[in-house]
Amino acid sequence: MKALSVRGDYIMQMIEGTKKIEYRTWQTKYRGPLLMCSTTKKVAGAAPGYAVCVVNLKSIEWSDFDEEFHWNIELRDLIEPVPVKGQLKLFNVDDSMITPVKDKKAWKAKIEPLIYKPRKRKNKR
Numbered sequence: 152m153k154a155l156s157v158r159g160d161y162i163m164q165m166i167e168g169t170k171k172i173e174y175r176t177w178q179t180k181y182r183g184p185l186l187m188c189s190t191t192k193k194v195a196g197a198a199p200g201y202a203v204c205v206v207n208l209k210s211i212e213w214s215d216f217d218e219e220f221h222w223n224i225e226l227r228d229l230i231e232p233v234p235v236k237g238q239l240k241l242f243n244v245d246d247s248m249i250t251p252v253k254d255k256k257a258w259k260a261k262i263e264p265l266i267y268k269p270r271k272r273k274n275k276r
Contacts, residue, residue, distance in 0.1 A: 152186050152205070154244045156237030159189035159197020159267075165226055166204055173222040178211045179241055184227055186244050188235040198265035202235040204228060205249065229258045232265055 157173065164170035165187060188202040206224040214221050231250040252258040 152184055152244050152246050152249060153181055153241050154186035154188050154202065154235065154238075155241060156188045156190050156239070158192060158194055159199055160194045162187045162189050162203060163197055165206055165224065166229065168226065171224060173224055174217065174219045175222055176219055177240070178213075178220045181241060182208050182210070184208075185224070185241075186230075186235075186249065188237050188244075190237050193267045193269075195267060195269050197267060198232060198262055199267055200234055200236075201232045201262075201265055202230065202244065202249070203232050203262060204230060205251075228252070229255060231258075232262050 155173075161170055161173070184205050185208045186202050187204050187206055189198055189200060191200045193199050204226060205228040207227045209223045209225060212221045212223070228251040231252055233248050235244060252261075
């Protein structure tokens with residue numbers, strides 16, 4: 152399956168349905184399922200270094216305003232979290248690594264231990 156590395160918090164927004172456009176400076180002729188792989192950057196509320204969902208890349212449009220390509224996406228499947236080393240541009244991941252999850256509650260239970268939660272700083276007085 153084709154895969155794309157994206158900041159983890161953006162992937163969580165895709166899952167929540169609040170992010171429907173991925174902004175890129177480049178385009179591809181590919182359309183269809185796209186594995187979303189979280190970058191290893193530790194961002195609160197995300198699972199760094201894991202693929203956690205598949206989206207459907209529906210279309211790509213150029214925006215003169217943003218001077219970027221708008222990749223129109225929609226959530227297709229939640230998957231069993233799987234560690235994936237991200238790469239630049241589109242890359243391939245073996246289909247055997249991808250297991251769709253139908254039960255969102257079960258998925259949340261599996262992803263919760265992987266979510267990065269920064270420790271709160273103690274106030275120095």
